[in-house]
Amino acid sequence: MATEYALRMGDGKRIFLTKEKILSEIEAGTAHAADLGEISALDGNELEKLAEILMMPGKAVSVEHGMEVPVTHDIGTIRLDGDQGNSGVGIPSSRLVGCMVHERAFGADTMELGHIDYSYKPVKPVVSNECQAMEVCQQNMIIPLFYGAMPNMGLYYTPDGPFENPGDLMKAFKIQEAWDAMEHAAEHLTRDTVWIMQKLFASGADGVNFDTTAAAGDADFYGTLHAIEALRKEFPNMYIEAGMAGEMVLGMHGNLQYDGVTLAGLWPHQQAPLIAKAGANVFGPVVNTNTSKTSAWNLARSVTFIKEAVKVSTLPCHVDMGMGVGGIPMLETPPVDAVTRASKAMVEIARVDGI
Amino acid sequence: MASKEELIQELSDAIISCKKDAVLAAVEKAKGVMEPAEIIEKGLAAGMNQVGVLFERGKLFLPHVMMAADAMTAGVKILEADMPAGAQKKTMGVIVNGTVEGDVHDIGKSIVSTMLQSAGFEVHDIGRDVPIKNFVEKAKEVNANMIGLSALMTTTLPGQKGVIELLKEEGMRERVKVMVGGAPATQAWADKIGADCYAENASEAVAKAKELLLGK
Ligand code: B12
Numbered sequence: 001m002a003t004e005y006a007l008r009m010g011d012g013k014r015i016f017l018t019k020e021k022i023l024s025e026i027e028a029g030t031a032h033a034a035d036l037g038e039i040s041a042l043d044g045n046e047l048e049k050l051a052e053i054l055m056m057p058g059k060a061v062s063v064e065h066g067m068e069v070p071v072t073h074d075i076g077t078i079r080l081d082g083d084q085g086n087s088g089v090g091i092p093s094s095r096l097v098g099c100m101v102h103e104r105a106f107g108a109d110t111m112e113l114g115h116i117d118y119s120y121k122p123v124k125p126v127v128s129n130e131c132q133a134m135e136v137c138q139q140n141m142i143i144p145l146f147y148g149a150m151p152n153m154g155l156y157y158t159p160d161g162p163f164e165n166p167g168d169l170m171k172a173f174k175i176q177e178a179w180d181a182m183e184h185a186a187e188h189l190t191r192d193t194v195w196i197m198q199k200l201f202a203s204g205a206d207g208v209n210f211d212t213t214a215a216a217g218d219a220d221f222y223g224t225l226h227a228i229e230a231l232r233k234e235f236p237n238m239y240i241e242a243g244m245a246g247e248m249v250l251g252m253h254g255n256l257q258y259d260g261v262t263l264a265g266l267w268p269h270q271q272a273p274l275i276a277k278a279g280a281n282v283f284g285p286v287v288n289t290n291t292s293k294t295s296a297w298n299l300a301r302s303v304t305f306i307k308e309a310v311k312v313s314t315l316p317c318h319v320d321m322g323m324g325v326g327g328i329p330m331l332e333t334p335p336v337d338a339v340t341r342a343s344k345a346m347v348e349i350a351r352v353d354g355i
Numbered sequence: 356m357a358s359k360e361e362l363i364q365e366l367s368d369a370i371i372s373c374k375k376d377a378v379l380a381a382v383e384k385a386k387g388v389m390e391p392a393e394i395i396e397k398g399l400a401a402g403m404n405q406v407g408v409l410f411e412r413g414k415l416f417l418p419h420v421m422m423a424a425d426a427m428t429a430g431v432k433i434l435e436a437d438m439p440a441g442a443q444k445k446t447m448g449v450i451v452n453g454t455v456e457g458d459v460h461d462i463g464k465s466i467v468s469t470m471l472q473s474a475g476f477e478v479h480d481i482g483r484d485v486p487i488k489n490f491v492e493k494a495k496e497v498n499a500n501m502i503g504l505s506a507l508m509t510t511t512l513p514g515q516k517g518v519i520e521l522l523k524e525e526g527m528r529e530r531v532k533v534m535v536g537g538a539p540a541t542q543a544w545a546d547k548i549g550a551d552c553y554a555e556n557a558s559e560a561v562a563k564a565k566e567l568l569l570g571k
Binding site (some may be wrong): 008009011013038067126154167170171173175179180215216217218248249250251253254255264265266267288289290292298323324330331 | 421422
């Protein structure tokens with residue numbers, strides 16, 4: 001009987017596959033990405049290399065010497081003291097402790113201060129608190145400390161915000177009204193994030209992280225790109241990182257453009273030039289994990305998309321790797337075998353600049 | 356004169372163009388040649404399915420889906436006048452759709468509601484972070500044929516099971532189908548909790564709902 005290797009399904013379930021089956025899953029995964037993104041599939045050597053990484057005997061694997069990349073941690077301040085509903089581990093600790101533990105014990109190369117609600121809009125009423133926390137952290141830490149949150153433009157729609165929910169308007173065929181609501185929300189998003197970051201920069205933030213950009217679709221992307229542009233103009237030396245919410249920009253509006261490019265329907269390699277144009281320093285591409293497919297299929301698909309993004313991007317690409325993205329299974333605590341294999345493949349095959 | 360195949364293609368293309376004028380013109384042209392039911396099924400509905408696929412691939416966007424649905428409704432209205440009484444207002448089914456308790460992710464769920472509605476189902480979208488009992492109460496109130504359950508987190512997924520259990524307790528499980536979805540859900544999970552179906556995305560949700568409720 002042919003040797004079988006322990007892999008995972010996208011939902012984390014253990015499976016055992018032969019090398020032949022692994023290769024066929026990899027081929028199907030890379031072909032899926034190539035078809036959707038209209039990009040090239042992985043070549044023969046890359047397919048072999050990916051299979052090799054997946055079949056390595058160790059439980060955890062690592063990159064080759066000299067291929068180490070910087071690791072940035074988002075929301076880590078909350079990951080320690082947050083509860084399960086917040087993807088945390090529930091250890092009572094302050095945000096300062098969270099940041100310092102990441103710096104001194106976990107070896108994070110950069111770190112981010114975040115708010116328990118982790119969206120920009122709810123930072124507004126507590127911005128003084130955030131500024132104070134930033135100052136205290138900066139006084140105690142050496143690694144670059146950003147401020148980060150999600151643009152999360154959905155918070156500007158009813159029931160959370162002032163504008164009628166475009167989803168409801170759309171269902172009632174009120175398309176013009178839906179467009180108006182999205183455009184107004186995008187304006188507010190730009191205005192609020194710029195205002196918040198002006199305050200946090202005055203308090204010593206080393207940079208800003210836009211986490212899960214475009215979660216509410218193309219208008220969310222539009223609002224964020226304009227915020228990046230405004231911040232770059234005002235703070236020429238500010239470090240700006242823009243990470244995405246998903247692999248493709250959802251077309252909720254459909255017509256919005258940036259720099260003459262329609263934002264809806266863009267894949268990672270098409271997002272990268274716009275993020276650069278707006279003035280960011282780092283791009284965080286994302287590829288979603290399909291929970292019904294194997295890790296071989298998912299990883300090949302993710303690496304194919306990310307490789308193309310790295311190729312065309314003028315900015316360093318720090319790929320988003322976590323529970324349910326980047327070829328990693330969707331679990332609260334993703335298994336170490338899958339996380340390390342996916343990370344190695346991203347560095348050695350997709351050639352990402354960071355994670 | 357255009358052949359039947361050409362007319363079907365024209366109907367489908369008109370829907371994909373998302374233009375009401377084009378759809379109405381294609382329907383007028385096909386009317387004398389084909390049966391209304393055939394125009395709807397093979398032409399308009401086939402085009403609508405294609406719209407769903409193009410949406411998933413990022414080639415058409417939500418407003419286009421709505422415009423195509425609007426155009427299709429207008430096309431069907433013209434045809435209804437020629438249809439035998441009784442065949443006219445065929446309700447496709449009533450669906451209650453929502454995101455389970457503890458979970459505020461509603462973007463995908465709303466897209467699913469929109470697509471189901473565009474396909475002709477009566478959809479009651481009850482929002483996000485919805486307590487288990489509200490699904491069952493709403494299903495009773497609107498006499499639903501199906502409940503759609505969205506969950507985007509591994510931690511909230513068990514809520515889907517909770518609704519199925521409550522439906523059983525209330526003696527309603529036999530008459531209400533359950534469809535589950537959201538990124539962490541899989542066919543294996545659907546089987547495990549005894550859901551009637553799982554769909555990976557919105558266009559698949561429409562296809563599966565049709566299969567379950569209309570038998571096609
Ligand atoms: C947008 C987003 C948010 C937004 C949600 C805004 C909103 N109004 O929906 C906000 C910012 C609020 C948010 C919050 C949180 N999020 Co979130 N979020 C996402 C994100 C980036 C995208 C989800 C999305 O909208 N996708 C686009 C839509 C179109 O796709 P979809 O939802 O999968 O829907 C499709 C299918 O699944 C299917 N489908 C969906 N529903 C249904 C229903 C039926 C019946 C059927 C048949 C089909 C079906 O059809 C849809 C269309 O094709 C994902 C990561 C990702 N890329 O997937 C994380 C993600 C889901 N979030 C996650 C987490 C952890 C959270 C938070 C806990 C974060 C925090 N620490 O605070 C909170 C949760 C709060 C809560 N209690 O719910 C994790 C979940 C991980 C896990 N192990 O479960 C993810 C995977 C990100 C990650 N890797 O960390 N999030």
